[in-house]
Amino acid sequence: MIRIAAAAEAFDRDLEADFARIERIVAAARADGVHLLAFPEACLGGYLAHLDGGADQPPALRLDGPEIARLTAIAGDMVVCAGYCEDGGGDTRYNSVVCVGAGRVLGNHRKVHQPLRESASYDSGDSFTAFDTPIGRIGLLICYDKAFPEAARSLALDGAEIIVCVSAWPGSRTNAPDDLAEDRWTRRFDLFDRARALENQVVWVSANQSGRFGSLRFVCSAKVVDPGGDVLATTGVAPGVAVADVDVAGALAAARRSMAHLRDRRPDAYRALAPSMM
Template identity: 85%
Template sequence: MTIVRMAAVAEEFDRDLEGDFARIEKLVAAARAEGVHLLALPEACLGGYLADLDGDAEQPPALRVDGPEIARLATIAGDMVVCAGYCEEDDGGRRYNSVVCVGGGRVLGRHRKVHQPLRENASYDSGDSFAAFDTPVGRIGMLICYDKAFPESARALALDGAEIIVCVSAWPGSRTDAPADLAADRWTRRFDLFDRARALENQVVWVSANQSGTFGSLRFVSSAKIVDPGGDVLATTGVAPGAAVAEIDVAAALTAARRSMGHLRDRRPEAY
């Protein structure tokens, strides 16, 4: 598929897993009605984010990638490609902040968050790799929230052939000296800058989903968006909940962006 209609969601999710699935069903139905092929849901949309970053409050439900909840997500997605964040438990009982990509009734790919801010390591183990994977809408790489603050994360995915990078987040506003208007918040500005910079420097399509509303002491900045390989925002929710929807010829956009100044092609790794 070359022309891809994609949507990035800013929405509020919490510990009520049944309520989260009800929201996801509505979001998928609305996206399907708009002809969306790729839908990005926020970090921790299955079970909510951490209410207490010191690890003392109730934790999100731990789900297995081969468990019934992810199978249910795949059923809801149907032939749409859907990325969604959740708390993953492995065979050894370790917990990870993870994102899964489903489509066609199966798991297409997954990623465990590598970079952990604000004592998130009190609740989660850390992932240790970045890898792209093939899907019906193109080759995708996935990141989670703070991962995007590190240029190497997105670059590793781009070098692995990612055409589209989906970054799911639970990115809050400032916790100190916070303005009443999230649009004026310095953390909102950083969130938006990272999205545009990572798209531009890697010349990829960037799909950024985020939590909205509040959870515990956190107030999320929303700001879901689609960014083209030139760093231009094609669609955004701003600091409100909703879905940013855009249609893009991925192959043509990448070819045009990389024709004269190919940032991957023109690298000089021996000098770094």
């Protein structure tokens, strides 16, 4: 049994303030016995400003740089996932999420699918790879990646037992209701989370930004979803931390006992997918 937590929290350009929030949340999670904690996309330096016509960009951080080392030190024996702008060398920047724990970087993912002109600020990643951690095999996604079933399926086929998807997912920008719970983009966010968990029969951990950044109003809705697509814990449309205790191996075995979606696949019948799988 492991305790899993996903945060809905606001982060901005003030990196020191971002680290202060992370330290506070990690400390509270550690006191609560959490083993895996997911923070949102772009939690180290905030999200993009160009969507509102702004020119400032989040700070570009190296995977082997002092900021990721600082995050690793804060995590200690906890497994922590956090989004950041990755310095890829030269003018290359990626929208990335790092997973740290046990005193080292355990995994890193560069966002592959880029909506809303993100390609003007970031280069695109080109792969989905699961990796081993002290609490099991994990795969990472970022926000819009989860709208593409092939992304999560690739991680599940690579043995991911837990998929962590970090987001800066906003509510509707047109005809937006006052209540985020009634927003169509909140419903889509939640639907993707439950569908990806169910179709791949994995534990799904979804973190998201909260509050506002420029004209964007984030939907929160951090959650933990079991392999049957049931939400075990959620923050709803408010900031906070969703926490759930999960017997990961037991939950996967129970979900896959009769109808095992990965086992029962028929790749030979999916001819239209063949070119993109090569």
